[in-house]
Amino acid sequence: MFPYSCDALLYHLPIVTGVLIAVNVVAFVAGVEQWVIRENGWLLEYGTGLHPVQWLLSPFMHADFGHLIGNMIFLWTFGLITEGKLGWWRFLAIYLGIAVGQSAIEQAVFPLVAPDVEGTLGASAVIMGLLAMACVWAPVNQLSIFVFAGLRAITFEVSVGIFAALYVGIDVVYCIFFGAGAIGSAAHLMGAAMGAVLGVVLLKTGVVECEDYDLLSVLSGTYGSDKRKKREEESISEKRVENVADQALEAKRKFAAYLKIGQPQQALLTLQRARHRNLRFDPDRGELLELIAGLQKEKLWADSAPMMAEFINRFPEGSHTVRIKLAQVCLVELSKPQKAFDLVDAIRSINLPPQLAAARDKVLVVAQRQLSEGEVEIDDAAW
The missing domain is CATH 1.20.1540.10 (Rhomboid-like)
Structure with missing residues (x-):
């Protein structure tokens, strides 16, 4: 034999x-x-x-x-x-x-x-x-x-x-x-x-x-004890984690590629799909700014607003320009004067460059006027 x-x-x-x-x-x-x-x-x-x-x-x-x-x-x-x-x-x-x-x-x-x-x-x-x-x-x-x-x-x-x-x-x-x-x-x-x-x-x-x-x-x-089964389950779990990591890496690669070729909508869709599947994927500061700029260039204000809010939360230092721009979008495009007021009111006491300070003060005046005129804002916790 x-x-x-x-x-x-x-x-x-x-x-x-x-x-x-x-x-x-x-x-x-x-x-x-x-x-x-x-x-x-x-x-x-x-x-x-x-x-x-x-x-x-x-x-x-x-x-x-x-x-x-x-x-x-x-x-x-x-x-x-x-x-x-x-x-x-x-x-x-x-x-x-x-x-x-x-x-x-x-x-x-x-x-x-x-x-x-x-x-x-x-x-x-x-x-x-x-x-x-x-x-x-x-x-x-x-x-x-x-x-x-x-x-x-x-x-x-x-x-x-x-x-x-x-x-x-x-x-x-x-x-x-x-x-x-x-x-x-x-x-x-x-x-x-x-x-x-x-x-x-x-x-x-x-x-x-x-x-x-x-x-x-x-x-x-x-033979065939729970210890062996536990190790098998741990091995399967580890493989799943590796698979998730690979998927997140692939999503990030696609996101960056869409930004590079000037397709911010596709980049945003890739990001949203990744997060819906619980893939760990957070664009860096430069990528977020590039995405926001691309969406606003195509006048996709509603799409750009949550990205600007994320930028402010993740990168509070030096986010005053993005904060004021988001407040302007809230006033002009989204009919959300209260959110606009809250955004700029948070930096009311901060010394800003003259141009930014003027934009901030203008948002405050317009937001206060719209609120005093009784404009209804639906607070749905969304941008």
């Missing part, structure tokens, strides 16, 4: 997994072409002492093409899961750590129980470590599997936990029935044990995030 993909949630691309596969292939070709001699460090020798170089090199050499292809398919699938949760540098450290650690123990211990074995090579033990880690982190996630049935390839799905249990079980059976003759299976189980321990430690220390799909959550009955 050959696994080729998994539906586990991953956070990182399998960059180092691809590099390791390439290194294994290059090492195998180098061995076949005799560019390197396997006996010169690429074979984990038994009974000749401890050789650290062999601990590192032997996991990258394979006996034949079938050995290589099988291991690389498994490395791709379980490297995808483990690197996808760890990130490239942590994954590389774990991979090399299992490879070197397992090889060191094997070379120190196994010659005592299998003195007739010359040595071993291959990535099987470290890949079994990755398989065990994947089982700890994603036991209920589904693996896609293909098998050859004659000339046909059959595909099906099985959980990571069941797949891992099957392969570990096979190695256990081999060790029970064949004893010292099952050195390869014993090496596999050693790698799996190292991977399982590392998987639990990394999970408990928070290095990996398994969204409550991990083996401990499954065994404790908290």
Whole structure:
């Protein structure tokens, strides 16, 4: 059975997994072409002492093409899961750590129980470590599997936990029935044990995030807990916030573009639509002045009035000119003498340049006259 993909949630691309596969292939070709001699460090020798170089090199050499292809398919699938949760540098450290650690123990211990074995090579033990880690982190996630049935390839799905249990079980059976003759299976189980321990430690220390799909959550009955659902809801909420921010940015871009090409009505409509959708969008001082000027140039006094009022509220310092202009619009175009009076009355005691002071005083006189004549103003809280 050959696994080729998994539906586990991953956070990182399998960059180092691809590099390791390439290194294994290059090492195998180098061995076949005799560019390197396997006996010169690429074979984990038994009974000749401890050789650290062999601990590192032997996991990258394979006996034949079938050995290589099988291991690389498994490395791709379980490297995808483990690197996808760890990130490239942590994954590389774990991979090399299992490879070197397992090889060191094997070379120190196994010659005592299998003195007739010359040595071993291959990535099987470290890949079994990755398989065990994947089982700890994603036991209920589904693996896609293909098998050859004659000339046909059959595909099906099985959980990571069941797949891992099957392969570990096979190695256990081999060790029970064949004893010292099952050195390869014993090496596999050693790698799996190292991977399982590392998987639990990394999970408990928070290095990996398994969204409550991990083996401990499954065994404790908290699989699919409210904690996971809450995280999913928070993730959806964050995406919505990002989407709203993107929409606000796009609205602001359109607003500025309409101002630039001299279409103040479209700019105002864009602003109104954005605010109706609760998008955070406030034109700056210069944009507001440009919008007000554009609307008044087209004699859209009613449209310009609320923009002038916003300018006064947001930028009170230096807004006297806009305030007086708004008061004039209220008098002449909107029939709102009381609002006009209130606007200029607020700056009655302020020393203004002669021209502005004269305009202010004129608005006060006209507004007072209209009010004294009994002109009715509908106070609808709108401009």
